[in-house]
Amino acid sequence: MAIERETVQAPGAPAAIGPYSHAVRAGELLFCSGQVPLDPSTGEIVGATAAEQARQCLQNLSAVCDAAGSSLARAVRMTVY
16 A cells, blocks of 8 residues: 655745755655754854854744644654754
């Protein structure tokens, strides 16, 4: 039984740089691409500290989840580098 896959583009997150989408929904699962600390409206890096940049990455990731009809509260696993 094949699971349908659907790509997700999030208008509230910075545009994907390269040949990938913000996320892919496969059945009930959502696989999100990594996010960088860019301000979606300016394309500029946000924050001078690691904490500020991590916060922006999570805000961008939250926008991706919102676009897919989900939220970070439903995350099962997350890796921060």
